[in-house]
Amino acid sequence: MSLYGAIEAGGTKFLCAVGTGPEDLRAQARFPTTTPKETLGKCIDFFRGQPKIDALGVGCFGPIELRSDARRYGHVTTTPKVGWGNADIVGPLRDALGVAVGFDTDVNGAVLGEARWGAAQGLDTAVYVTIGTGIGGGALIGGRLAHGLVHPEMGHLLVPREPDDLEFAGDCPFHGGRCWEGLASGPAMERRWGQRAETLPAAHRAWDLEARYIASALSTLVVVLSPERLILGGGVMQNSSLFPLIRKYLMRSLAGYVQADLLIKGIDQYVVPPLLGQQSGIAGALALAESAAL
Amino acid sequence: MSLYGAIEAGGTKFLCAVGTGPEDLRAQARFPTTTPKETLGKCIDFFRGQPKIDALGVGCFGPIELRSDARRYGHVTTTPKVGWGNADIVGPLRDALGVAVGFDTDVNGAVLGEARWGAAQGLDTAVYVTIGTGIGGGALIGGRLAHGLVHPEMGHLLVPREPDDLEFAGDCPFHGGRCWEGLASGPAMERRWGQRAETLPAAHRAWDLEARYIASALSTLVVVLSPERLILGGGVMQNSSLFPLIRKYLMRSLAGYVQADLLIKGIDQYVVPPLLGQQSGIAGALALAESAAL
DSSP states (O other): OOOEEEEEEOSSEEEEEEEEETTEEEEEEEEEOOOHHHHHHHHHHHHHTSSOOSEEEEEEOSSBOOOTTSTTTTBBOSOSSTTTTTOBSHHHHHHHHOSEEEEEEHHHHHHHHHHHHSTTTTOSSEEEEEESSSEEEEEEETTEEOOOSSOOOOTTOBOOOOTTOOSOOOSBTTTBTSBHHHHHSHHHHHHHHSSOGGGSOTTSHHHHHHHHHHHHHHHHHHHHHOOSEEEEESSGGGSTTHHHHHHHHHHHHHTTOSOOHHHHTOHHHHEEOOTTGGGHHHHHHHHHHHHHHO | OOOEEEEEEOSSEEEEEEEEETTEEEEEEEEEOOOHHHHHHHHHHHHHTSSOOSEEEEEEOSSBOOOTTSTTTTBBOSOSSTTTTTOBSHHHHHHHHOSEEEEEEHHHHHHHHHHHHSTTTTOSSEEEEEESSSEEEEEEETTEEOOOSSOOOOTTOBOOOOTTOOSOOOSBTTTBTSBHHHHHSHHHHHHHHSSOGGGSOTTSHHHHHHHHHHHHHHHHHHHHHOOSEEEEESSGGGSTTHHHHHHHHHHHHHTTOSOOHHHHTOHHHHEEOOTTGGGHHHHHHHHHHHHHHO
């Protein structure tokens, strides 16, 4: 059985692991995200101290360059994160460890991991969305991760304003209160209500409004991507009372337009949390390693 | 060189052709869309009168069943069009003509045709949208047509209302004035302005509003699908003054979020009409035939 390395490369921490799958993680380590040189150096040292891996997978914060023919393939591109603009991620890892490196966005990794071991097993087409500090999505389409001009990211799709929320200026530096992230990310909730999302009581009307914005965005994803399942993770989604509200409002937003039994009769299985839970990210990176080894 | 049959199957007419490509159409015929039996019968008679084809492609109005393992694969599904609900399209054609039948939505056919011979040549990821009686889109992702739970169709993605258009009730029977089709289809324009879109003068403010709604929807498609090119066809887009307005408003709507040279430096080549023009549909069906023959 092949042994893989995995890096969940986030803006605040890098999580490294070695294993054959999410239920067989043989070693793990966590490093704060400092400079690229220091952070990648610690990852390399970690893997050198482990049994030889067959391939490495990296699920990375973005935006990143994924076009295999691009000069900066495997780099982070235009992040505002100091020191990481145009930072090469794949090159130093591949050179130091001498293995194939599977590289994609953290959310594309997550949807691949869920397809391999989690909530999207057996599906050809699925979407994973994380709703937290930001909003981002990854898509498996026809069994393959979707790439394109850059990569789908979904957080900045536009949504109609809810009639009881016309005053809020929004929190997106690009799109104000026009896009999903500007209206429904964790920071947007904090800005609208004056307190951190996780401190809002379960009965606060913030959650009903949040569910409506998420449902609007999901209804757009349904008609654009036609996924067989929508998997929602991230900090905001830790409030599990959101799921029934989102399902209700998604059905209301679609208004009977999409006639598919999987959606109509199985909404509870159509909009779901990641089955891999907190391991979604690292499992995704393992799945990227496995793909790179094929 | 292989000879293919093509059917552009629309709600008002069926166009049949035989050829090797859009510049080599050797015979064509057009039939009004009456009953499935009569309409498909005329198509079959037409192809029987031609030299033997190697495969047939059908770009079909929808919604249609595309899951190859579904009992009703190759059928139109829930159309309100009388007589066509649950009508089998592929079965009668394949049985009568004894060839492989490539079957997909008209807009998926169109994007494949544009990729093969038109405006999306050499691209892995492109979107074709028709804006006319309705709004519908097809997507090529990673070089393959996108399918899923049903199929992407895009017309019912949600868009924010423009501040100078808050009164209009919208024209979508499902989503009123919340979705793209309800706000920007040809019938929506007619309902808003009290006259048919093609009779509105070029200087009428209808066109500026129309361009803003189209740009909003395209900006959502850009962040969800990350296409390398957006191809816009259909009746409403015959007003070519829309293109520069749409390009301007798309850049404004994205607001610098997507940093890709193809988009920033080449917006005139990023949002384009179909290169195959009125032949987009029949060329798409030929491309579907070619795919079926592979």
